[in-house]
Amino acid sequence: MTGFASAKGALGAYGWAWDLRSVNGKGLDLRLRVPDWLDGLEGALRTELSKSVTRGNITLSLRIGRDETAGTLTLNTATMGVVLDALHELETEALARGMTLAPTTAGELLALRGMLEPGTGAEDTAPLVARLIAEFPALVADFVAMRREEGAALSNILTEQLAQVETLTARAAELAEARKAASAEALKTNLARVLDSAGGADPDRVAQELALLAVKADVTEEIDRLGAHVRAARGLLRDGGAVGRKLDFLMQEFNREANTLCSKSQSSELTAVGLELKAIIDQMREQVQNVE
Structure with missing residues (x-):
């Protein structure tokens, strides 16, 4: 039996789009296309879907994107060292020539390109997985209603x-x-x-x-x-x-x-x-x- 349902969601830096559809089939064939870096997600979705459908070739697609600007930022110490050394050299040379430079603020330094960059540490994806699993039944309900x-x-x-x-x-x-x-x-x-x-x-x-x-x-x-x-x-x-x-x-x-x-x-x-x-x-x- 044919059917279709879609939905979108977001959590923090992540945004996603669901696509669930089916075509006729003598038996039940579930094909799930979900990110493999989300541990435990595919098994949970497969179990939930199997509760509501018993026949058809069913395809579930989940596309997830991440907004890099919304994540945590860390200070690039290597860049910071280069900038401070350059600033010190500039101030020393200015004093030698009898010049006085205006004080440089931390905000001005942080605004320089390369001083801050997205965090590279391991991220806990458990909250994201829990959110996806929690909203999946609503998608299935829409899908079943159409069928x-x-x-x-x-x-x-x-x-x-x-x-x-x-x-x-x-x-x-x-x-x-x-x-x-x-x-x-x-x-x-x-x-x-x-x-x-x-x-x-x-x-x-x-x-x-x-x-x-x-x-x-x-x-x-x-x-x-x-x-x-x-x-x-x-x-x-x-x-x-x-x-x-x-x-x-x-x-x-x-x-x-x-x-x-x-x-x-x-x-x-x-x-x-x-x-x-x-x-x-x-x-x-x-x-x-x-x-x-």
Whole structure:
């Protein structure tokens, strides 16, 4: 099932952007692209995400940037030494020439390029990881909400398609009932023809074979099973939850019964109904691939 959610956040010198999306998939495939320098983050996000989704190819991306100007600054002692030595030499030379220089303030010295630089010490990333983990459930909630909206639309589509299957199944039952008299008459005619042309044939044996053919042509069980599958599919849609795999299996059963109905139809009208059933069932199978 497709879905999408995004969010942004910030903490201190760090800013980040989330991107969570999914496409259809038979199983659950989680692909997380998060910074590997944040210890424990990927495992926590994977666990949280697995609680809310059970199907689909899901990709999570987290991009983090750092504002270097917002971090701590340290004094570059090497640069400071060079500047102070130069300042001392300048003042000494000025005095030798009878000149007096204005006092230099610490602020003026610190403003010189290279005197201050971003801190290079190891930084504790635990607060950042904790903040990211804390805000992740809200992103997942938005993601799941979008998938639920799509799921509601899919439920309406499948419900309508099930109604079409039910209507066609009822039509198949009517046609099957209407052909019984014709089938019985055809069997009697065939039995008489066989007995006339096969002088030594055992009438009971021939009758058994014809009866077997009649049983093989009966589509009552297929029609009954189609009705049962419609009821089962409606029950799954009504109950909700992660029913995609169950519906996928039901679609296979629907297709099997429709194929058998066509092969046993012995009637152009019944065959036409069977083909319509197969077309609707194929459409349902495509939609079910989108269901979690």
